Amino acid sequence: MSGESHSAGWQRPKLGVSAIARLLLPYFKTKFLEQVKSIWFIIFYLAAFQILILGVPLVFAAMIGVGVFIVALGLMFFMEGLRLGLMPLGEIIGAILPRNAKLPAILGFAFVLGGLATFAEPAIAVLRAAGAGVKPTDAPLLYSLLNDFAGQLVFSVAVGVGIAVLLGVLRFFHGWPLKFFIFPLLAIICALTIVAQGNPILAPIIGLAWDCGAVTTGPVTVPLVLALGIGVCRIVGDEDSSNAGFGIVTLASLFPILAVLCLGIIHYIAKDYVGAPNYQAPATMEVLPEENVEAIDTPLALRQEVQHSPVEARAPITDKEYEQFILTGRMPPDVTIRFEGGQTRLENGRLVQTGAQIVYEREVDESLWAKDVEEWDPKADFPNEFTNALFGALRAIVPLVLFLFLILKLLVKEPIRDWDEMLVGVVFALIGMALFGLGINMGLTPLGTQLGSNIPSTFAEISPWGIEATFGPLVPREDIGKLLAVGFGFFLGYGATLAEPALNALGETVQKITAGAFRKNLLMQSVAIGVGMGIAMGVLKIAYNLPLAWLLIPPYIMLVFLTQISTEEFVNFGWDSAGVTTGPITVPLVLSMGLGIGANIPGVIDGFGVLALASVGPIITVLTVGLIVRRTSEAGEIVEGGLIDD
């Protein structure tokens, strides 16, 4: 702001408290409602499925309600933080780099950014939860990678993402089509997967590797990397580059697969894993995280056989009520009378019972609804969880932002436009991520976990989550029950995807880059349907314990074909959306469901693979939609295109 501009015309008005309130209230209201719109489907779907279809009361309902509200609040702040802070920051740097730095420096920057992003949003916790049930005897290499070599695993993923961002940026400078990267990469990865599938030690890591690819790109990384690419492409390139700026996310989801497969193979060749000759056991074994473990425990039902012949009545009549009865002869209203023992004879056409005891017993309502269901988790420690969430948010955002600001300061001497707005954005992103993390722990995780562990009740007898009872199977025929679970998985994936913040950011970016020609809704709907189909496949995989490689490779072969015939633009959008889909909302829901179902299927050792399948689905749907859209818009042009001569 130059000094003399205050002189004439207008001055920045002094805003009073009421004026600020009048600005902020409608702003927060509309933004909050936007987020409510994006998450209501998944919440209502889960609650309705549990209550109406499974017929099980919701445990911790009040806590979940509060949690969902906090999720919406967190999403609101986070999305605004992306729009105001992180994305402009990334875009500015992207636009400045090509003119102010040499190519090697830019590539170095890209590599560091990719690596930092991986450390900022560690997916390893999620992957460990998925592998919580893995036993060293069943899958030694997988167990070692998840536990002893967790550091190496994260490191190799970071290197993978770093190389991906580097190549992605290099691609912009040379104008290489994304297809040139996808085909060879896929060929290598598929070849390695097939090799691994044939080896009993390596086979279990396939799921881990493919899931790593799906999980690494988180809600901070994706928008940042997208914005960076768009910034670069604002400067570099020819006129016909509307799709430019995309593709990094694709590479960032493919390279980690390769990196993890390679890591596994190296360890296999070096014979360095649990039980192998060169393995050295670490001094202390890390304890597995507690979450999701309960789904794998022996079902409560098995431990509660005792209740069928209780020593004490399930709803005992108290001493006080007894005294009352002695005094007044009246019993509490819900008591039934039963005769026990004695002899019954037929005497003169009458039934006479002698020597029987009269037992007054309180009636027990057998339905689940009569159980006392906790409204709030007594074990939850929310101040502590909030601190954890805040710390997580700080770790995810602050190092990245500091790194970017440093680069900006080194490269640009002039003042940065709208720095104050960006600062507000970064703060919003921090608040948003912290609240979002807290809300997920309070609301979505309990909701998703109980649904996930209750869903096998469609085909097996289980004990509902958080309720001491047994229940199920809902459908007498197991296959039909499993199909019901598959259907549930579809809508779970669909709804969760619509709420994913990174996908929302991608959709908005696509819409902005194409000046509105490619609508956000179209992209999100096609991605959501794709994820739904992928997760349905994943449920099928777990429910019937199918080998992952045979489910992954055919869709990818189909993808090669679709990619070949699609335009570069849709290849970019489609493949990028695959990397984006599996974010903080989908992952806990899908994992707990996968583990819950897996626990009821003999032979299933881990919950891996569902996420990888959830990444294939959207690519197929987006490319298909792309082909359809191109056909209709071309048809539109042809109808108009008769020749007239003037």
Place this chain on the structure above:
Amino acid sequence: MTRWIAQEDQNLVTVILPRRTSSEVADFLMDCPARFLLALNARGTVIKDRWYQALIPIISPEQEILQFLLPSDEVDILMEKVVALGQLRLTGAGAVFTSPCKSLYKTDDFPTWQNGALTYPHRDVTIRFKRNLIGITATVQSAISEAVARAAIKAGAHGPTIYYCEGRGVRDRLGIFRFTQNPDKETIQVIVDEMDAEAVFEAMAAAGRLDEPGRGIIYSTEVHRGIIKLPGVTEPTRHAASIPQIIHAIDDMKGSADWRATSNLIDNEPKSGGALSFLGFGTVRNRQYLHNLVRVSCVTKRRQVDTLMEAALAAGAPGATTIFGKFVESECDVTGSGLRLNRELGAIQMILPQESAQKIVDTLKQTTEEQSLESVCLITAPVDKVLTYLG
């Protein structure tokens, strides 16, 4: 010291093309002595001609807008070439049109087309361009752009071209709280015959309720001549020629669009709300138009846009929109593999009354000199009619 050059006889040529043909045309233009053009991403609008069209989203084909300045004696030849390359004789293929600048000031480092350096021998233009065109431009909140675009098509316009811009002015006066106001707006542009202009303008204004506060602004400018073949409606059945084609053909034969005047057959009169008119229903409203205004456009490097815009706002401009586009030059840095490293250009547009327009232009010039900014170009063009909320 900044040296200002005032150029006479400059025309602003705009080409709107679908992606299919835009890169070919842009490449051709780069080979001309033009050496630069401003490229914007945009989307077209096509509706299906079915009764349920209001229920389905409009089809939005991607388009690109190319804009450049040209001395008037080269306009026709170049436009003819663009017509040939972009196949603009086909309906639905795109548009090219030109309008003269009322005045143009530029710093000496701002590149313009070199006059007289034609690569083609001078020859007569064989194409007859359509004259008496009116450009109608509405800048509105993103949420209502679809309604406005539909209304324009229904009133007889081609499918409007829509592009993104940033609305400035009020927002910048809020200080840090400006983050509550989303600056992203959409600009909807149609070029229609003078004949249809009134109806289209009214329809767009009514659909967007642009006389209410905070909704947007609509204005019309003169377009000198051009060929407008943008798609608008897809028809379910295929005839030898579509209705728009037939209308175009008769227009061409007649030499004007006057034959379409059918005021006594079609009820063009704005309807009153009938018995309920006392409640304020109905379309009759005393809209207050502003006439004879000036559009001041300032084209400069992207990073200088803010400085200049703040200066203009301080000097009394009520508001402005900024558009950022790619500045494609034929002589520019390239990457290792031959990709262009483009500069980015921003354009500030303001609609101003005659008297303050000159003042704003002077302020912008003065700011440029004081802050020694580079590559600034100021263009003014007359605006016939404006409708917006007048406070």
